[in-house]
Amino acid sequence: MTQQQTGGDVRLTGISKTYGSFTAVKPLDLTVPQGSFFALLGASGCGKTTTLRMIAGLEEATTGTIRLGDRDITDLPPYKRPVNTVFQSYALFPHLDIAENIAFGLRRRGIKSVKKQVADMLDLVQLGDFAKRKPHQLSGGQQQRVAVARALINHPQVLLLDEPLGALDLKLRRQMQLELKRIQTEVGITFIHVTHDQEEAMTMADTVAVMNGGRVEQLGAPADLYENPGTTFVANFLGTSNLIEGEVVSAGTTGGDVVVAACGGKLRLPSERCTTPAAKGGRLLVGVRPEKISIAPTDEADAIADGRNRVTGRIVDSSFIGVSTQYVVENATGTALQVYEQNVERRAGLTTGAEVVLHWNPAHTFGLDAAQSMLAGTTGDAGVETVEDAA
Structure with missing residues (x-):
């Protein structure tokens, strides 16, 4: 039951929000294509909920304009905007x-x-089959679907979802991710979804805007953001990244490899995967995702194909988590790397204290500006403001 919409894109131009001396959202420009599933992703306090509430008209923008297609809705009250909002609490009428x-x-x-x-x-x-039931007779996921249906029956041009799955348990949340994506595809209207859950955003959205400190840190398709993070914040916030600081020994040429001295050896990466110009003698953060790395006992090192990046080290920790085993390997230089290996078969020799060789395809390596904090986007240093999103 696809609905044909005439509204057009949602366009934010120079939109910002300040509360006294605190800036919740710094001036930003953002276009949400009509008919897309768009996610605003970030930690508490990054400005994502405030941005959503400005689109809804529940917060007055300090500066900037909000347009829906050719229509300026910046000064319209909420009830006159062709948008509906679904909140985490559902807000169903119990009677x-x-x-x-x-x-x-x-x-x-x-x-x-x-x-x-x-x-x-x-x-x-x-x-x-549930039309005559009361909300308390439904599961959390069913109540969420009722809240979505109640919003969609008004035929909004845009549906805003504010942490809609936050109250559900993990298994139900994953089911609802697929359910919401199915509903959005079927009705064909624009969904703008606010979440702090990286997996949720990447599962559901066509486009993700990663927010940090009141601004958009990076915007793109989920796979592109994951494979090609532009900053250490995005590299750490979207999943897990190993970041290794080293010195550029060869800057390479266009289409060639950059070579970096790190972890007691040399690591290669494609020049086009460096987000900052690599200059010989300069510093660079070499990044690789844990699941891209293979691990082998040192007595199997001769079987590793030539041309792969290699780091030797010792297993200092391992965790079996069902689908994979997660290893922490410490290099002689003190660098600790995480490795995720699928549990396809039991492997001997990969126990705590074992000497191992880590190896991976240089094409799976990315390079970031070494001037950034390596901890940005992690639990220890989220790189965000310390206040909660305005409610």
């Missing part, structure tokens, strides 16, 4: 059954004949 909860917006506008529209929405969220 009304599911059908009447979904119909609420239509009835408030004086629409009498709601039966078919409610039935269509119940089918969309796959709750056709």
Whole structure:
């Protein structure tokens, strides 16, 4: 039941929000393409919820404009904006059954004949058999779907989702990620989703804006952000990255490799994967994701193919987590690297204290500016403001 929309893109131009001396959102420009699933991702206090609330009209922008297609909605009150918001709390009416909860917006506008529209929405969220139940008789995931249906029945041009899955347990949250993506694809309207959960954003969104300290740190498709982080914050916040500081010994040529002295050896990476110009004698952060690295006991080192990046070290910790085993390997230089190996078969010799060789394809390596904090985006140093998002 795809709905044809005439609204167009959501465009934020120079939008910002300050509270006294604190700037929650620094002036930013952002375009959300019509019909896309767009995620604002970041830790608490990064400005993502404030940005969403400015789009909804629940917060007044300090500067800038908000446009929906050709229409400037910056100064419109919330009820006049063609948007609806779904909150984490669902806010369902406990005394009304599911059908009447979904119909609420239509009835408030004086629409009498709601039966078919409610039935269509119940089918969309796959709750056709639950129309007469009360909210307390539904699971958290079912209540969430009711909240989405209640918002969509008003035919908004944009649906705003503020941490909508935060109250669900992990397994149910993952099911709802797929469910929301299915609903968005089916109705074809713009979804703007705020979350602090990296997996959630990457599973559901076509485009992710990673926010940090009131600004957009990097914008792109989930796979591109993960494979090609532009900053240490994005590298650490989206999953886990090994970052190794070293000295550039060969800057390479366009299309060639950059060579960096690090961990007692030399590491190579494609020049086009450096986010900062590599100059001989300069410093560079070499990055590689833990799942890209292979691990082998030192007595198997001769079997490793030539041309791969290598680091020797000793296993100092290992954790079995079902789908994979996670190793921490410490190099003689003191660098600790994380390695995720799929549990395809049991491997002998990979125990704590064992000497090992780590190796990976140079093409899976990226380079970042060494002037940045290597801890940005981690739990220890999120690189964000210390206040919570304005509610």
